[in-house]
Amino acid sequence: xxxxxxxxxxxxxxxxxxxxxxxxxxxxxxxPLLMDACGREFARLFASVRAxxxxxxxxxxxxxxxxxxxxxxxxxxxxxxxKPITMPDQVFLTLAPSHTKGRTVELIVSPEYxxxxxxxxxxxxxxxxxxxxxxxxxxxxxxGSKIVGIGALxxxxxxxxxxxxxxxxxxxxxxxCITKMDDGKIEFRxxxx
Numbered sequence: 160x161x162x163x164x165x166x167x168x169x170x171x172x173x174x175x176x177x178x179x180x181x182x183x184x185x186x187x188x189x190x191p192l193l194m195d196a197c198g199r200e201f202a203r204l205f206a207s208v209r210a211x212x213x214x215x216x217x218x219x220x221x222x223x224x225x226x227x228x229x230x231x232x233x234x235x236x237x238x239x240x241x242k243p244i245t246m247p248d249q250v251f252l253t254l255a256p257s258h259t260k261g262r263t264v265e266l267i268v269s270p271e272y273x274x275x276x277x278x279x280x281x282x283x284x285x286x287x288x289x290x291x292x293x294x295x296x297x298x299x300x301x302x303g304s305k306i307v308g309i310g311a312l313x314x315x316x317x318x319x320x321x322x323x324x325x326x327x328x329x330x331x332x333x334x335x336c337i338t339k340m341d342d343g344k345i346e347f348r349x350x351x352x
Contacts, residue, residue, distance in 0.1 A: 160200055160334040163312065164347050166193060173340050177287070177315060185284055185312065186219045191226075197334055198226025201282060201310045204332045205231070208307040210280035212236055212273065214295050216255075216266060220283040223312050227282050236273050238266035238298060247271065251301045255294030266294045268302070275303030286311035286333055289320030296327065313337065316348065 172180040184190040201223065213235045215224035221237055228235045242250065242265075251268045273279075279299045281292055286309075296306055306329050314321065314333030317340070324331050336348040 160197065162193065162196055163335045166190070167313065167335055167337075168345060171345065173343050173345055175340075175343070177318060177340060179285075179313065179315070179337070179340065179345070181284075181313070185222065189222045191222075194222045194226045195229075197223050197312055198228075198230050200334060201227040201332070202230030205280055205308045205310065205330070208280060208330065209278055210307050211278045212304070213280050213282055214238070214268075214273070214299055215282050216240075216291055216295060219285075223284060223310075224282040227280075227310070231280075233280075234272075236268060238268050238295060240264050240266065242267050251298045253294045253297045253301075255291045256288075257291070266291075266298060268298050270302060273299065273302040273304060277302065277304035278307045279304045280307055281309045283310075284312050286314040286320040286324075286331070287318040289318075289323035292320070292324060308332070310334075315340070 170183045174180050213224050213228045213233050216238045217240050224235045246269050253266050254263050257264045281295050299306055308329050309331045311333045314336040316336055316338050338348050339346040
């Protein structure tokens with residue numbers, strides 16, 4: 160998606176070590192018009208998968224998941240990283256390594272909101288190693304739900320996440336695919352005409 164790529168080049172920061180800072184428009188401060196455009200594009204890409212729920216991870220996945228849900232007319236469930244006292248004792252819980260946090264984080268979903276038989280579309284901010292998304296897959300599968308698609312705003316193809324998701328056999332779409340982040344530069348996959 161050209162608009163997202165241009166914004167990454169203009170406002171994103173390559174912090175080296177494969178870390179891309181997009182805090183000014185995705186992760187900390189959110190550009191609602193850009194997220195709406197991304198949500199509209201995800202809705203177009205996943206219109207045929209017949210999802211019944213969208214699942215994401217707290218907190219950075221919420222904006223793109225929410226705008227996608229608006230365009231598809233679906234509810235969003237986000238995996239919490241800390242269990243609030245309002246959540247039931249029995250939950251779906253898994254662990255996933257966080258590249259940006261430098262540690263393993265919990266992903267927790269209440270069975271009240273992710274039930275058996277859902278058709279789940281996962282939408283997240285990044286697809287890097289694929290470990291957070293695989294954590295979301297485990298949560299959905301533990302609930303008896305079926306994954307029907309995976310979308311990421313930004314894919315870092317050099318970290319192998321797409322390959323890690325291949326065995327799921329579902330469509331995987333990214334709106335901006337970064338192939339290199341060497342020498343402070345950011346290079347995107349060339350789009351085929």
